[in-house]
Amino acid sequence: MSQTNQLAEQSKGLIFANSRQYGAMLPADQQEQSQVNGWLSAAYAALLKDKNLANAAMSAPESLMNALNEAAQLGLRPGTTQYYLTPRKNKGRWEVLGVTGYQGEVELMYRSGAVASVVVEAVHQGDTFRWSPGAMNQPEHAPNWFGDRGPLVGAYAYAIMNDGSVSKVVIVDQERIQAAKDASAGSDSPYSPWRKHPRAMYLKTAAHDLAKWVPTSAVDKSVQQIKATVGEKNTNAQVDAVTKGNTRAAIAEREDPEPQEVLEDAYVEAIAADDVDPGTGEISVDQAASTSQKAEVRKRMKALSIASDEESANQAVRDQLNNPGHKGVDGLTRGEADEVLxxxxxxxxx
Structure with missing residues (x-):
């Protein structure tokens, strides 16, 4: 049995031993035993495939329980894109931190029972986009799906309520995006989601802003429940209003959330070295280069016959960075290592 599986098996008891507690904390419509088992299995699957997360769970079992308690209260599935379980190092000790994902925030809007659909879209330079507050109740957006849409220029989000009205329309322009980046330490880092997944970050910013204006709830209000409350005729009218707009699958049936991704080794190393901003979870380019980055620099220099020993590798770093006083490979920051690579x-x- 692999180390990851051993850790996960050990932490399995932490999850399933408290199944009754978590089941009682879940919203009433999620308390069927089959649903509770699926909820617990999602958390276990996340630990099973990520040794760092499993290690954090065993190092600080109370942190895993706290994260699962929060996920249960929100009615979100842990270990998925709705609710991430992430390993963090706090004061030298590994622990589990739960983070509500973008999909989780949108799900909570749907569950309020006041929302028929949530629209969150990114806008590219080549798209046709019109929005005039006061004169329009929702934007007109016509992407060129099969052409070159150009770079991202912004995003928008709004909800269509059950009475057919449109919520406040949130527009995320470049000024708002820059403000979000400025508030996020290390946003220029190659490990930052702003660099790796810019589209997702545009959408996340829009969804976060919309959540301030739209009701949210952990209790699921299905279409059937809404029909029973406001009448089938009225609900069908809402659906028609949505489908006739250009919201592009705004009321598509919500599928089970995807499993969360396993953290990259470089990110895990940064967590271990306390090089991750606790507020944003991002790595600063000014932090020392990770062990894997420095090893990769040495490996590539040797393969290219640029350096055959440590001193020649250090000199090659000074030459490439045009910095005669640089300490060499061991003195590289993350940003410098990426530049050299x-x-x-x-x-x-x-």
């Missing part, structure tokens, strides 16, 4: 990639390609 990028230049080595160019040399290899040339």
């Amino acid at each position: 990028a230049e080595l990639a160019v040399i290899a390609a040339g």
